[in-house]
Structure formats: C-alpha cells, structure tokens
Amino acid sequence: MSGPDHADVLVIGAGASGAINSLVLAEAGLKVVCLDQGGWTEPAQHPHYSRDFQYQRQNRWNPEPEVRRGADDYPVEGGQSHALMWNGVGGSTNVYAALWPRFRPSDFRKGVEHGLAPDWPITYEDLAPFYDEADRLIGVSGLTGDSGMPPRAPYPLGPLPMRASGRAIAAGFERLGWHWWPMPAGIVSENYDGRPACNGCGNCASGCPRGSMAKMSITLWPKALAAGAELRPGARVERIESGADGRATGVVYIDRPSGQRVRQTADVMILAANGVGSPRLLLLSESARHPKGLANANDVVGRYLMHHTLVAAEIWVDAPIDSHVGNSGAVISSEFAETNIARGFVNGFNFNVARIGPAGATAIGSFCNQPAPWGAAHHEWFVRHFGHSFGAFAIGDDLPQAENRITLSATEADGDSLPAAKLHYVPHENDKRMMRYGIERLRELARSVDAFDVTVTDYYEGGVYRTPAWHLLGTCRMGADPESSIVNRWHQSWDVPNLYICDGSSFATGGVVNPTSTVTALALRCARHLAAEFRELRRAAKAA
Numbered sequence: 001m002s003g004p005d006h007a008d009v010l011v012i013g014a015g016a017s018g019a020i021n022s023l024v025l026a027e028a029g030l031k032v033v034c035l036d037q038g039g040w041t042e043p044a045q046h047p048h049y050s051r052d053f054q055y056q057r058q059n060r061w062n063p064e065p066e067v068r069r070g071a072d073d074y075p076v077e078g079g080q081s082h083a084l085m086w087n088g089v090g091g092s093t094n095v096y097a098a099l100w101p102r103f104r105p106s107d108f109r110k111g112v113e114h115g116l117a118p119d120w121p122i123t124y125e126d127l128a129p130f131y132d133e134a135d136r137l138i139g140v141s142g143l144t145g146d147s148g149m150p151p152r153a154p155y156p157l158g159p160l161p162m163r164a165s166g167r168a169i170a171a172g173f174e175r176l177g178w179h180w181w182p183m184p185a186g187i188v189s190e191n192y193d194g195r196p197a198c199n200g201c202g203n204c205a206s207g208c209p210r211g212s213m214a215k216m217s218i219t220l221w222p223k224a225l226a227a228g229a230e231l232r233p234g235a236r237v238e239r240i241e242s243g244a245d246g247r248a249t250g251v252v253y254i255d256r257p258s259g260q261r262v263r264q265t266a267d268v269m270i271l272a273a274n275g276v277g278s279p280r281l282l283l284l285s286e287s288a289r290h291p292k293g294l295a296n297a298n299d300v301v302g303r304y305l306m307h308h309t310l311v312a313a314e315i316w317v318d319a320p321i322d323s324h325v326g327n328s329g330a331v332i333s334s335e336f337a338e339t340n341i342a343r344g345f346v347n348g349f350n351f352n353v354a355r356i357g358p359a360g361a362t363a364i365g366s367f368c369n370q371p372a373p374w375g376a377a378h379h380e381w382f383v384r385h386f387g388h389s390f391g392a393f394a395i396g397d398d399l400p401q402a403e404n405r406i407t408l409s410a411t412e413a414d415g416d417s418l419p420a421a422k423l424h425y426v427p428h429e430n431d432k433r434m435m436r437y438g439i440e441r442l443r444e445l446a447r448s449v450d451a452f453d454v455t456v457t458d459y460y461e462g463g464v465y466r467t468p469a470w471h472l473l474g475t476c477r478m479g480a481d482p483e484s485s486i487v488n489r490w491h492q493s494w495d496v497p498n499l500y501i502c503d504g505s506s507f508a509t510g511g512v513v514n515p516t517s518t519v520t521a522l523a524l525r526c527a528r529h530l531a532a533e534f535r536e537l538r539r540a541a542k543a544a
Contacts, residue, residue, distance in 0.1 A: 003250070003263035007033040007230075008534065010251065010266035012237055012281065014038075015091020016516060017503045017523040018272040019220040020137070024527035026227035030534060033264060034229060035253055037236035038072035038088025040217060043209035053203060054360030061206050063095045063470065072234075074414035076276060078423030081307055084470035085274055089233055090217035092274070093516070096470070097204055097328040098186035098213045099352065100140050101513035102131055102521075105150060106338060107397070110509050113339060114346045116399050116430070120508045121480040121489035124150065127521050130528075134520040138214045139192040142184030148334035157189045160198060164321040165355045165390050166330035172449035173333060183329035183352070186214035186516065195219070202358055204328040213327075235262075236416055240269065240285040240294050240499070247541060248294070248499045254416050267538050268498045268530065270491075272523075275305065275472030275505040279406045280421040282476070282501075295476070295493040295501070298483055302406040305423070306474040306510040309349065309396030309431045310467045313442040314356065314368035316389045316453040323355040323389055324362075330354055330390070336441065337512050345433040349396035350512035351445075356389045367391045368455040385453070392445055394438030397512045399428040406475050427465055471515055476505035491526045498541055502526045 009025050011018045014036035026032045047053035047061050058067075063084040065073035076083040086092045103124065111119035132153045134140075142155035159182045162170075166182070173180035187208075190197045198212040211218035225231060234256040241263075243249045250265035271278050279302035285294035293301055333351035340348070356367055362385060365371040373381050404425045412420035427435070439456055446454040459467045479485025482494040487506055493499040502523055504515055511518070530537075 003265065004033070007031050007264065007266040009033070009268045009270060009530070010035070010264055011270045011272060012251065013091065013272035013274065013277065013503065014089045014216075014221070014231060014233070015272060015274065015503070016093055016216050016519050018091070018270070019216040019224060020520060020523040021270050021272065021502060021527045022229040022231070023220055023224035023227060024524065025531055026224055026229035028531035028534075030531070032229040033266065034231045035235035035237055035251070035264070036087075036089055036231070036233050037256070038086075039233045040089045041094045041207075046209040047206045048201065048203050048209055053206065054358055057206050058364070061095065063092070071415065074418070075412045075420040076423050077409040077412045077420055078425070080425040080464060081423065081467045083276055083423055083472060084468060085276065085472065089221060089231065090215055092470070093214060093216045095207045096516065097514070098516070099329045099514040100138075100142070100184040100186045100517045101332055101350075102149065103511045103513065103518050104334070104337060107509055107511040110347070116346055117509045118400070118479060118484070121478060127518070127525065128152070130521040130525045131517065134517065134524050137524070138186045138219065138520060139188045139195065140184055140186055141189040143182045146181040148179050148181065148337070155184065157192060160185055160187060160189045160327050161200070163326045163330070163355075165323040165326070168317055168319060168321045168449060169331045169353045169390055172445055173331070175448045176444060178333055178335040180331050180333045183332045185327060185329055187327050188212055198327055200326045202325050202355075205357060236414075237281060238284065238416075238418060240271075240281065242285070242287055242289060242294060242496065244289070246289050246496060248496050267541065268500065268534065270500045270502055270526075272503045274503050275475045276406055276421045276423065278501055278503055278505040279475040280408065283408050284418060290495070295486055295495045295499060297495050300477070300484065300486055302475050303402045303404070304400035304474040304477055305404040305406060305425055305472070306398050306400055306507070307425060307467055308471050308510055308512075309398045309427060309435050310393060310459060311435045311438045311442065312368065312391060312393045312457045313446060314370070314389055314391050314455045315446045315449065315451045316385055317449050317451055318388070320387050321390065322387055324358050324387060326355060328354050334512070336438075343437055345430045345437065347397040347399070347430070347434065348512055349394045349434060349438050352393045352395055352514070354391050354393070356391055359386055362386045362389070368457050370455045392442055394435070394442060395512055396431060396434045396438065397510055398431045400474050400477070400509065401428055425465070471504065471510065473504045473507040473510045473515060476501045477508050478506045479508060490529050491522070498537060500526060500530065
C-alpha cells in the first residue's frame, strides 16, 4: 500500500481547528496535508433555496448524525444524550449558530476555586491575545464594554442589529436587575473580508450559504489552500500508525471515492476531529506499543466528556416582536455565571436568549417540544403565538466525570465497518441542582416580561437526560499532569510527542458559553507554537 509524498504536518479534520492549523502552518512554509472524511457542502446544498427548508432542517439538514444519516457520517451509539456534529469540510460550522462569547478567567481555574474540576495549564491572560487574533480572522461582530467580562480589544465589527425581540428580552433583564449584553457573533454585521453582511434571513439554524456566518469552508479554507495547504475530502482515517519508538508515523485512510486504502506519512500530526471523533480515532489506533489506544497509557482518552447542563424556556409575550427575523443569538447574561455556594451548587450558568425562528419552527415546537395544536384551535393559537416568542437557554458548566466518556461500540459501525463511537453521559448531582435553580430563574424571566404563556424544558425523558448536546468537550483533556490528562499546555500528547490534539476534546472544563470562540483561539495558539518549534521537533525525532 503506497501513499502520497511525505508531509511535514498532517491534520485530521477540516473543521474550525483543522482549518486554522492548516492555514497558519501553510503560511509558515510547511507542507500541510489535511484529511476529512466528509466532502464540501456547497452553498446550493443548504436548505435556504428550497420551499421546504424548514422540513429539511428536521431530516437531511438535522445536526444530529443519528437522524441525518448522511453518507459522510458515522453513527454514535448512546441513550443519555444527543451528539450534534457535522462531518465534512468546515465541520460543524456548516450547521451552527456562530455565537461567539469567550470563556471567563474563572473557567481556567476551577481547581483553585473549588477542586471539583481541574485547573487548565494556561490562563485567560495567556489566551487573550489569541482570542483577539481569532476575532479578526473570523470577523466577529459585537459591542465592546461588557461589564461582565475583562477589558478587551474592540470587536472587528459593530454589533448585529438589536431587533424587537432583543429589546423585549433586554427589558425583562432590566426589570430584574440582571446583567445582559448583546450576543457577540461570528457573523459579519457589514461587508468584511469579501463576505457580505448578514441579511437577517432568519434561517441561521441551517448554516449560512452566503458566508455571512463564519462557515470555515468559505471563511478560511480558500486562504489555507492559497497558502499551499492540501485538503483531501472523502478521506476516512482508519487508524494512526506508530513506530517502535512510540511516535506517530502516519495514517491509513480510505479514499472513499475510489475505495482504496492510502498511507500518508508525516513528521507531525494534529488531530482535530471533535470531542467524539478524536477519542474514537485514538482508541481505533491501538497497537502492541499502545494497547489501550494511541496516547492513552493512563486510560484517560475518551473520559471526562462534558456537554454543558441545559434547561430552556420558550416565552410568549403580547407585543409582536418579529422573532422569525434576524440572527439566532440576541442577548447573553452572565448574572449567574460565577460560583455562589449559597445557591446550593458550585459553578454557574449563562443565559443565551434567542429568537425562535420561522413559522415551521413555531408550528412543530422545535425549541420547547410543544407543537401548535391541530384542528379547530390551530389558527387562533398560531396567530396568537407566531412572532411573539423568544427562547432562553440556561447553559451550565457541568463537572467533568471520568464515567462520562466515549468508547468504541461493540454493536454499531460506520459505512466502512469501523466501530462507531459509544457515548455515555449522566449529569452530576451538582449539575442537577444547578439545572433546577436555572429553571426557577427562567420562570422569573418569563414573569418579568409579562409572558402570557411559557413552556419550560428540562430535557429529562423517562428519567434519562436527553440533552441536545451540541458541545462535545473534554475527552482528550489538557493538563499539567501526565497521569490525569492527555495533552500538555501546547496540545502535545504526553505519550506521543509528535501528536497534537487540538479541538473541543482538549478542554479541561466546559465554561458556561458556546465553545467555538475558545476552540479557534486555542487553535491559533497551538499553530503559532508549532510553527515556531517545528524544526526542533523534527530534529528531536531524528535524534530519537
């Protein structure tokens, strides 16, 4: 089995982290090859151009692979939660909301704060310049001056419009005396870097074919390719190979268009396949030297899966607030983000408050699982409710637990007969107390806006927590101790020194916000370090 020419750096996964690493390292003059098992998602493939675009969101454009069952997907076995992700160039940026808040300084030091979660081996201050650089690269829109966060450089772009729905939500927070701020977003509020300003179409849930939202296949991959990176879509990696010295030597992948197996070698590898895909591939890469899976001598690969705790409410108000128009995110609140043990738990949660979406989303109850009644009462209900609602998520910082993990399924496999991932996740008792507290605060928010109707969702179904867990974090976590973590502060594997793992799996804690802003900042930091140290790494490898 022969393969293409040797690469300096091989990147596995073409999502946000894989795109940034490929771009930076190619610009540094290295020969970069990136593999992704999925293909390109062309603008015309998005549902926006179809009359049944809302129906498509529920099936072929569903963010959950177990529902979507696309040819590029692999199944995820599990009964405790959903796994929401997209396999293909751009990764989950094809189908996310591009909410762009940062972690808080306290998110990096939970070991000092309460000891029920580890400290990161880096601080907020270490990451702050990379947050700023990533914001400029992505084109982030926001309002500078949030009193709930540390001072920062101005956003590259001003905030997206505060529409009627956002003003109604903000008024409720004002009445309660709770913190609120316009949600920062990886969506351009004006023309930027060749991308058109958001037109407020309202279908953010199905991605953005225009590129107004930061979709990495449009935003970054053209730049990476122009810099010399080579991208091979349709390349499903079977295993990462390693030599007698324990170092990674390359991969074997299935070129899905031809069905042929190909070996690609490289000096350094970066695994960026998300919090499910990265541990799965490491576990698939067991060998005599690595009997528990690659980089897994301590049996920590796949463990400490975090999703965020989640409770939600859909809230209806009398005033028409046009909640089907504009970008998904409206308001963020960090009022309850920090630990206050008087509440009965450690850690905290953040409010993400959003508009609901088009008419179909209201009709089927896509936010709160409360569909519109059918029959004689339908029209009266719909006129009263459509365009009058907003949704509020209370997103909590769940405690990492070793039992929450990704393993290999014994019963399910992907289209190439590779074992599927198996997902196990049960919230900690601390997290359950936090969710119950969050539900009561959501009810307070509903009262503050004089809601005429409210539906609260706690995502427990028959006693099982079935969260729509679009955040897949912690399964190859970063740390200062090789016994309890998989990678060091630079994302370098403790066991396999020429292997870097850089995606949501490397998070030590989950914070209370959507993670993509932090993923991109970490990727920039990893890539800048690797570009500076690459030749020393190669020299050390030859000496070994």
